[in-house]
Amino acid sequence: MFRKILVANRGEIALRVICACKELGIATVAVYSEPDRNSLHVRFADEAVCIGPARSSESYLNIPQVISAAEITNVDAIHPGYGFLSENANFAQVCEASEITFIGPRPDTLELMGEKDRARREMKAAGLPTVPGSDATIEGEEQLAKEAARIGYPLILKASAGGGGRGMRVVRSQEELLVAYQTARSEAQQAFGTPDVYAERFLEHPRHIEFQVLGDRHGRVIHLGERECSIQRRHQKLVEESPSPIIDARRRRELGARVVRALEKIGYTNAGTVEFLMDADGSFYFIEMNTRIQVEHPVTEMVTGVDLVKAQIRIAAGEKLEDAAGPLDFSGHSIECRINAEDPDTFAPSAGRITTFQLPGGTGVRVDSAAYADAVIPPYYDSLVAKLIVHGRDRHEAIGRMRRALEMFVIEGIKTSIPLHRRIFADPDFAAGHLDTHFIERLVGNGK
Ligand code: MV4
Numbered sequence: 394m395f396r397k398i399l400v401a402n403r404g405e406i407a408l409r410v411i412c413a414c415k416e417l418g419i420a421t422v423a424v425y426s427e428p429d430r431n432s433l434h435v436r437f438a439d440e441a442v443c444i445g446p447a448r449s450s451e452s453y454l455n456i457p458q459v460i461s462a463a464e465i466t467n468v469d470a471i472h473p474g475y476g477f478l479s480e481n482a483n484f485a486q487v488c489e490a491s492e493i494t495f496i497g498p499r500p501d502t503l504e505l506m507g508e509k510d511r512a513r514r515e516m517k518a519a520g521l522p523t524v525p526g527s528d529a530t531i532e533g534e535e536q537l538a539k540e541a542a543r544i545g546y547p548l549i550l551k552a553s554a555g556g557g558g559r560g561m562r563v564v565r566s567q568e569e570l571l572v573a574y575q576t577a578r579s580e581a582q583q584a585f586g587t588p589d590v591y592a593e594r595f596l597e598h599p600r601h602i603e604f605q606v607l608g609d610r611h612g613r614v615i616h617l618g619e620r621e622c623s624i625q626r627r628h629q630k631l632v633e634e635s636p637s638p639i640i641d642a643r644r645r646r647e648l649g650a651r652v653v654r655a656l657e658k659i660g661y662t663n664a665g666t667v668e669f670l671m672d673a674d675g676s677f678y679f680i681e682m683n684t685r686i687q688v689e690h691p692v693t694e695m696v697t698g699v700d701l702v703k704a705q706i707r708i709a710a711g712e713k714l715e716d717a718a719g720p721l722d723f724s725g726h727s728i729e730c731r732i733n734a735e736d737p738d739t740f741a742p743s744a745g746r747i748t749t750f751q752l753p754g755g756t757g758v759r760v761d762s763a764a765y766a767d768a769v770i771p772p773y774y775d776s777l778v779a780k781l782i783v784h785g786r787d788r789h790e791a792i793g794r795m796r797r798a799l800e801m802f803v804i805e806g807i808k809t810s811i812p813l814h815r816r817i818f819a820d821p822d823f824a825a826g827h828l829d830t831h832f833i834e835r836l837v838g839n840g841k
Contacts, residue, residue, distance in 0.1 A: 394710050395419050395469040395494070400434065401459050402474030405763045405780060406686070407434035410472045413702035422466045424459060426452035428771045433763045440466055447773045453477045456484050463493050470494035470709060472702075476775070479685040480507060496709040498608075498663050498684045505659070506682045510553045510591040513679070516667075519655035521679040524670065526593035537574050540592050541567065547595040550577040554585035556681050558628030563595050593680075598829045599670035601625070602637050602677070604652045605693045607704055608661040609714040616649040617697045618723060620666075620689055623828040624817065626740070631810065631833065632817060633689035634728040635696050638788060638826030639671065648677060664690075664705050688731065688780070691761060695727035695784040725784055726791040730799065730814045732762075732779040734770045737812040744772035748806035753798035757784045757791075770807055778809060792824060813837070 397420040400410045407423060411434060414421045423438035428447045435441045442462040445452035452458065454477055463471055471493055473479035482503035488495040497503070506512045510530050517523045527540045530553055541548060541564075550573060552560030562577040564570050578588040601622045608614040621637035622630045636645070652667050666683040690701045699718045707717035734743045750766040762779035764770070770778060781798055785791035796818050802811055817823055820836060 395706065397422065397439075397466065397468045397470075398496070398706070399424065399459070399463045399466065399468040399471045399493075400438065400474065401453065401471050401478055402476070403429055403432060403434060403453060403763075403774065405761045405777065406474040406688075407432075408437065408763045409761055410474060410702055411437050413700060413706060416700070417703060417706060419706070422462065422468055424453070424462050426773075428769075428773065431768070433765065442466065447771065449477065449773070456481075456487055459484075460487060460491055460493075463488075464491065468493060470496055470706070472496040472706070473685070475685050475687055480683070482507060494709050496663065496705050498661060498665065502659065502661060503684050506665075506684045507556075508553055509551060509556055509681050510589070512682055513591070515659065516655055516679050516682070519658045520651055521655050521667075522677055524593040524596065524678040524680065527591045530589040530591050531574070534571065534574075537570065537592075541570055544592055544594050547597070548592050549595040550574060550590045550592055552577065552581035552585055552587075553589035553591060554581065554587050556683075560584055560590075596670050596672050596678070598673055598831060599623075600637075600639065600829050602640065602669050602671050603683075604649060604667045604669070605690070605701070606652060606656055606661065606665045606667060607699075607701070607708065607714060607718055608656055608663060608665070609708050609717060610662050610711055611713055612657065612660065613714050614653045614656045614661055615714055615718065615721070616652050617693050617699060617701075617718075617721060618645060618649070620692055621828065622689065623830050624823075624832050625830060626833040629733075630689065630731060631814070632728065632730055633692055634726065634788075634791070635692040636723075636726065638828070663708050664701055688777070689729055691759060691780060691782045692727040692729050695759070695782060696723055696725055698722045698724070725786045726788045727782060727784045728788075728791045728795050730781045730795065730817075731777055731810070732781060732802070732804070732814070733776040733810045734778045734807045735776050735810055736808045737810055742772065742776045743808035744770045745807045746770075747778075747804060749803050751801070751803035753781070753801040755798075757794050758798050759783070764804075778804065778807075781814075788826070792818060 399422040421438040423441040424444045444458040478484040482500045485495040485500040547565045550562045564573045582588040605617040620635045622633045624632035669677045704718045759782040783794040
């Protein structure tokens with residue numbers, strides 16, 4: 394097992410990784426940017442190294458700085474958390490070249506899944522259902538016309554280097570096609586440094602359902618059930634739950650088995666998430682794979698009893714799945730609210746000093762947060778201040794717990810999304826499990 398791990402992240406996920414290390418008896422090194430000097434991940438790590446100024450590109454994304462910090466402190470491994478360097482194949486490669494274990498999938502897997510058209514092709518070949526679409530990037534107007542005719546309208550153009558909703562363009566008719574293609578390419582070039590795009594049939598009211606997986610370094614993969622993530626706004630998830638209210642045991646078994654088989658074929662290692670869209674008719678389609686621990690991992694932990702971050706570390710150290718994850722014990726229902734520092738009406742980020750931070754607690758309530766009273770939320774990073782997670786014997790009990798926990802969560806000094814979350818949990822459609830990716834638009838009115 395590792396002696397010492399560097400945590401290449403900040404905020405709640407850095408703290409979450411430190412918790413896992415402490416439980417495994419592994420020493421920790423925090424890295425931090427100048428405005429993060431007083432953060433809890435710095436306080437609770439055994440050592441801490443300042444790696445640069447506020448700007449992410451000069452600190453948390455600065456590979457030479459992170460590697461230098463790892464070498465100075467003589468760590469065996471780096472946990473990248475989510476975001477920042479977590480899916481960066483080059484970073485994983487540099488870690489390997491420096492004889493530091495990257496806690497995540499192999500560099501070639503990060504590369505594969507980072508090219509969304511290639512991931513789609515390979516997962517289709519490995520037996521997963523995909524949305525009807527182009528099997529490669531679209532090179533030129535002739536190919537564009539041919540693919541569009543085959544796929545039909547509406548279709549969606551997606552940047553190969555995009556993902557998570559970035560670099561997408563819906564096309565509703567042939568008249569819009571050429572301009573949309575040219576715009577999508579130049580936007581992709583701007584945002585990702587490559588113009589490549591591919592096309593898929595556009596599903597109008599899909600549900601977003603994703604499978605959590607773990608793969609060990611001995612060729613075995615397991616799935617840990619699914620999460621429903623349909624409650625989102627501008628591609629930011631607001632509420633996630635496990636299990637999905639729409640999936641029955643048979644569906645889970647069948648789809649889960651296909652996911653496991655596909656990932657064993659490519660030799661997937663460590664934690665990952667396979668994203669599907671579910672169409673109105675109940676069909677499932679693979680859209681992309683995330684090769685990291687995700688923000689919403691706690692709901693899976695609550696219903697399986699597996700500590701996913703500890704499992705990541707143990708897998709990276711070479712342990713077999715049965716030791717790293719132990720037996721799965723699916724039980725009950727879990728829901729997470731992402732509490733953001735933002736204006737609940739305009740959704741503009743709300744940085745500043747937290748004056749009151751009164752946490753809910755009690756049976757079945759978990760809060761993952763690096764915030765505290767008197768902490769300053771800097772404007773430079775993402776606006777997540779806390780994840781409020783509940784567990785109940787069933788969905789109804791979990792919703793009741795979430796309602797009372799939201800009532801008893803008091804954050805003052807900054808604006809937060811707590812009022813929006815209270816509205817979601819008061820909504821009859823939410824209670825009935827009638828979810829799709831347009832839920833929030835309907836709740837708050839269009840255009841927001
Ligand atoms: C789609 C889609 C409909 N059809 N692909 C968004 C996140 C990224 N992982 C993939 N996303 C989508 N892909 C096809 N073929 C709908 C979404 C989508 C979405 C699209 C536009 C506006 C809001 C959305 C919310 C969730 C998902």
